[in-house]
Amino acid sequence: MKTIFRKILECVQQGQTVALATVISSKGSLPMSKRAKMLVFADGSIQGTIGGGMVEAQVIDEAQDVLQTCNARIVRIDLTSDQIEADGLTCGGTVEILVECFTPQSEPEVFEAILQTMDHGQTAVIASLLPDAEPNRNPAFPQHRKILIQHDGSSVGTTGSEQLDAAILKLAHPKLGQPFLKTCALNLTPSNPSRVFLETLLPPPTAYLFGGGHISSHLSNILHFIGFDYVVIDDRPEFLTHERFPEAKALICQSFEHIFDALTLIPRASYLIIVTRGHKSDQVVLMQALRTEATYIGMIGSRRKIHLMFEHLQAQGIPQTMLERIHAPIGLEIGADTPEEIAISIAAELIQIRRSGE
Template identity: 30%
Template sequence: MLLMEKVALLTRQNETFALAMIIESKGSTPRHVGKMIVYRDGTIEGTIGGGLAEHFIIEDSVKAIQNGQSKIVEYKLNNQAKDGIQMNCGGTLRVFIEIYTSRPELVIAGAGHLGYALAKLADFLEYPYCIVDDRMGYCTKERFPNATHLFVNEDIGKAIFAANLNEKSYVVIVTKDGDDMVLKAALQFPIAYVGMVASKRKVIRIFEKLKSEGVTQEQLEQVHSPIGLEMGSETTEEIAISIISEIIKVSKEKKPIKVKQLNG
């Protein structure tokens, strides 16, 4: 597979990575052209010449991924030059490190009016999303034609487990009931975000129940409820916008929820 074909594949798979490309070279350098993919753990595909220069480029690419910002870096391959690296080539490389950041993957628990409005916004933003519900009549391909998956089970806790949550999952709980089961299941995974629509009284009741079942206070403090940014939202569509706005904000912070394995 050609390198740029792999870039296209990784983009379709919604992966986070960097593409490092030589954009200028002067004097003696290991290579004058080259590209390589750098992953978050520092592994690579392709090469821009190997050696110490490539080592520095990998380090800078990993840092750029962590910061979520593309950048141009310059390397002096001369151990005698100020700010040079320990190489004898004597030339200079300029490299563009382009960051490809994964989009939030929404897990919309609840196929009712608010879930439907959230799905429409996800369509507009081109965010991948799946729908979780316990009602066969609501959770359908006709209602959510662009959903990547539909998870339906009379036991909604089992349905959320089937969604295979991960660090890219942004779980939005807008169910008619079963909020506690969905939240308990979601907190057993290193997800990026979980928010729940509920009154203050209901939140207190659910939190007390989950604490009695082994969920920690630290985990519960990471639950967004009331859900969404405070913007005076009233209609279903306005509430959906406030929720998506909060998800966009949280997605820039990139802090997965801490998990604790629970029984049941």
């Protein structure tokens, strides 16, 4: 998402016009993310995707018209059973896509604030005023149509109406810090109904990799692409290099004995991945990890070794409810064998946990 907003800002600052397509509602089985966004440029090229296929092709065509008129519109596509059969599709449903245009005359402050919010790992809500479902009733849609409601309650941007801005802020404030994605009605007056699309910006989750060996090295490459920040911890400095972990948020060289004292606060939206060089250090980290509220705790090891470790922990008085928090052996069961395959199985489990939490 960050690359999409950065490209919009770049285009506006360089005097180019660009269209942004955003999925604002979907029903049924559709081949797209609920948070899908796509940029369409004047030459017909795109950045990002809303799922490909006939839906994407139609939106690209619609976006070319939006680029000409600079009037935002909502594209509603209903993939009926007849269309599915005719085009050989395997999915069907209904989707609404907001297509809006940004020009060199568009004020960049909102996009600058969005990027700053994401860079600082803060929460926020993006509110997008929607055009009327019947374009002919609202041909002069305002250029100012996005507001960013920041984590401290302040806002950047305006719709051009103080009354409408106030209503949007009131609606958006309770959504700060929550996973939220919804089109909401703003019935200020019976004769002037408005709709706004609210989407929350949440900091990317952080994965803490305890152990800087081969599995962590391969896993870090995947984490970067699936939207995770990551921190690597090891007591061997030669394993903690920027060449091995170029996108690391931090590299921490310290003994595992009291590592969580150095990490201070572990946010709830954290994923603890225990892949040290030995079972002894795995257990040392695990005992500390269980005292956190981390969303995910995963530990590598064979089923036999893990069974023996759990028996030892139970003998030490660790309750079964705490042990049930541990994903061990770590990763989804896909028959992974090599470090690369194990890294993929771990990443798949992180995605599963993350999306089920939404």
